[in-house]
Amino acid sequence: MHTTKAPSTSSLSRRLVIWTGVALLLLLAAVAWFGRRTIRERVLREADTGILQAAEQASLVIDRVVAEREGQVRLLASLPSVVDAARLGSTRAAALGLPNDSLEEAERRFDSTRTLDVDPRTRRFLRERGVSLDLAEVLVTDSHGYNAITTERTSDFVQSDEEWWRQAFSSGLSPASASFDESAGRVTISVASAVREGDSAAAAGVMKVVYGLGALQSALSAAATRGVVSVDLIDGEGRVIASSAGSADLKFFLGHPHLPKGEVDAVVRYDDGVAQRASIRSTNRSMWRVVAHTPEALPLGEISAATTALWATAFIVFVALSGALWAMNAFVTRRIAAPAARLAAAAESVAAGDLSIRLPESTVDDEIGRLGRATSEMIRGLRTLTVAIKDSAEETTSMAMDLTASSEGISASSQQMAQTSADLSRQSADMAQTITDMAGNSARLSALSASLTTGASDGVTRNQQLRVLAQENRSLLNTSVRQLEALQAEARKSAVAGESVARASEEIREFVYLVQNIARQSKLLAFSAGMEASRAGQQGAGFTVVAKEVERLAISSAEAAERAEKVVSSLLDKVAESRDSSAQSAAAVDRVRHATQRGVESFGHVEAAVADAEKWTVAIEQASLTTNEVVENTTQRLDALARGTEAFAAAMQEVAASAEEQSASTEEIAATAAALAATAERLSTQAGAFRLGRGS
Incomplete structure (x- = not known):
């Protein structure tokens, strides 16, 4: 048994004073700043x-x-x-x-x-x-x-x-x-x-x-x-x-x-x-x-000046408050911090397992004194409780060991019986699952046969319709071939007509060139006549009128020839475009005719293939009907066998479940006994960790 010494409380007091001082300093600084701002606004x-x-x-x-x-x-x-x-x-x-x-x-x-x-x-x-x-x-x-x-x-x-x-x-x-x-x-x-x-x-x-x-x-x-x-x-x-x-x-x-x-x-x-x-x-x-x-x-x-006075006042207030804080710190250390430190040291010793600690008796009737007396009573109660726990833990450990030994024999027998029942149940379940799968496959096979029969019947109907449609399309394509041959002949005639128009346009262009030459000669003639008339003087006045009319006629002829040449050039361009277009149309019609002929041949092959597919589909339909009958008989027999196997598997599962429940109950008893023994041992160990002093 020993008495605790009060540890140093300077750190707590110092922190209290420092943080309070910092808070006051910040508060005074905020007040001074706000005051300075107010003074500035008021003065301005x-x-x-x-x-x-x-x-x-x-x-x-x-x-x-x-x-x-x-x-x-x-x-x-x-x-x-x-x-x-x-x-x-x-x-x-x-x-x-x-x-x-x-x-x-x-x-x-x-x-x-x-x-x-x-x-x-x-x-x-x-x-x-x-x-x-x-x-x-x-x-x-x-x-x-x-x-x-x-x-x-x-x-x-x-x-x-x-x-x-x-x-x-x-x-x-x-x-x-x-x-x-x-x-x-x-x-x-x-x-x-x-x-x-x-x-x-x-x-x-x-x-x-x-x-x-x-x-x-x-x-x-x-x-x-x-x-x-x-x-x-x-x-x-x-x-x-x-x-x-x-x-x-x-x-x-x-x-x-x-x-x-x-x-x-x-x-x-x-x-x-x-x-x-x-x-x-x-x-x-x-x-x-x-x-x-x-x-x-x-x-x-x-x-x-006002700001300086404000900061000086704030500093004086801070110094005064700091002195008040120092005095309050000394009082708190003597009446609160030192007794609290002794109680904290005692609590730390108890937490470390030392129950032999003794606190000095306090005669002060305030909260700290009452707390000290209550802590002393609590430590004495803990010492008494620890002794009782040690004795109970030793008795519990002995009883738990006996119960664990009895439970282990019962658990071994129950586990063996549960294992055997589980094996039989698992095999029966596997057999029942296999039979169920076979029955399901038979049902799916029956449905597939029915679907195949229906599809074969529909296929026969569609093949008949497809053959009729192929015959109609081949007839239409033959008609298209004949019409395309007629269209090709018309395109060739159009190309020949375009060649004729082109030759006629070339002849018109040569005629226009001739008219232009005549117009140029007429201009020269009019110019020569005008010179001769001017040279003849008064006697050539009438001839001058004729020369002007000839010149005007030559100009009109030249303009008409020029317009005709433009029209003929445009006509030749259009004729050339029409000739190229006719040639392209003829080539396209020829390609379409050949493609249509190939389509006629393809529809003939399709018609023959449809006839063969129709015969094969009829055979498939008859085979599907026979298969469907066999599958239905097999499915009925598998369903009866699956029901018997499932009943046997359910009975074995009930036996295995009973054995497993008995084994689980025995294991729970053994586990509980082991846990109780371990708990008692830990409790005894933890209680032994406390130091109770010489008299305990």
Whole structure:
């Protein structure tokens, strides 16, 4: 008897801690990854929302400012003093004869002033209004495009060649457009409107007003976020009109080649040397575009900082959980793993056959303590059971050996009697099977004779019908031979007729050749007559008419001869084909006639053979009737003999079966006794394998 020692439980505890730690690590990594993704989506969504709002706000304010500017220009252009100034300009231009001058001549004449200056008072009024309305320049033209009033010196006197002037004069308004004022050194916005008293009145001229960018710059600055979102206003060519970052001077927007055309609802990305996220909105009748953009590095930097903080938090949580796992592992090892290891060692010793093991008594009243006490009681019960099994196994082995010896003698006698009965039964069965086979063969022979008799009778009938059919076919073939001979004669006549047609066609061809020669001679004669007539002059005029008629007749004869030659050639080809076909038909008819004659001879031979077969079939029919009677008598006798043999074989089979059953029962008793002895021996051996200790 010995007491178990607790084996090492470090591997179980280590696996528990490692796998739990790995699970926690994976869980924290998944949470961190999902958190990083959520942070990224939220930061980018907030950044994109700011960009979209900035672009939308700037575009709305710019549309409102442009609409206000256009309304101001329409209002100024409808003032009575402005309308009168435009009309007065047209009157003065006509008085000066300017409409008759070329554009270059008009520019040269007013190069010093570049204006008609028809109303100084209106000019002063417009200049005073320019301070409050942020007007950089105002000019009013007459209906011919000549400057009637200007608040500043312009670069041109004649404006009718400008696109904005033609558009405003024809449609009533030229949309706002941006340009760089070199004299002022800044970008300005110009709007042109037709000068008229009412909307339905004819245009008396055009007013163009140039504004500063103060209102637009304020709108972009209000929509932008300093250091985060910049807002730029660009024209259709990609030049920056105004920017929240400061003066633009119509420089090209760096990312313009990478921007999509038109307005885009979603945020787009482009690269102007620095990756940017942008929102684009159209304004000023889609002639301008507002681009709100921010460097992509700003939201990405915010995402990176948040991600770093998230991973640091996850690491701290992992370290804290790892410490908790270590403490839990120490507790589990002391209260559960170590007692469980001792119980496992005891169970392994019992499984190895050592029932002498003793477990220490446990006073703990938990599941592990109860399991230890139950295991000790189980080992003591196994020791008692093993001793009882050993004693019972020895007694069972002795009794099984006595029973086996008695059963062997009975089994030998039963086997000998069963063998003899089985031999007699097998021989009787073989004899009965042989007689049965002979009876079956006789029955089949009888059926074959009956079938042969029926077939012979049918054969006689068919031979008679075949002989009649052969006679009819030979008569028909004789008729066919006579018809084929007549057809062959007709084919030969057709061939002879074809030869006659061919000879006649050759004669026609020779006649056609003669007509062609006559036509050629007639042509030569007509040609000679024409030459003689022309040589005779006025006296040969009548002869000329005759020569022309002869020439026309020769041409007609030549054409007719040519057509006749074609027809004759075609006829000769057809005649040749008909002659070949007739020859082939005659040859085919001759071959068919010979084949038909051979068929007549063959049917004669068939008729003779059918007559001989009819006689032989009658003889077979009579022999089959005699054979059928003999076979029927033999079959009846074999059936009676087979029934007697089968009864004897059945009786012997019953005797053999009884002997075999007795032998089988004896063998089963012997086998059972042997199995019982073997089982008792194995049980004794297995019980002896257990070590029970010194006192057992």
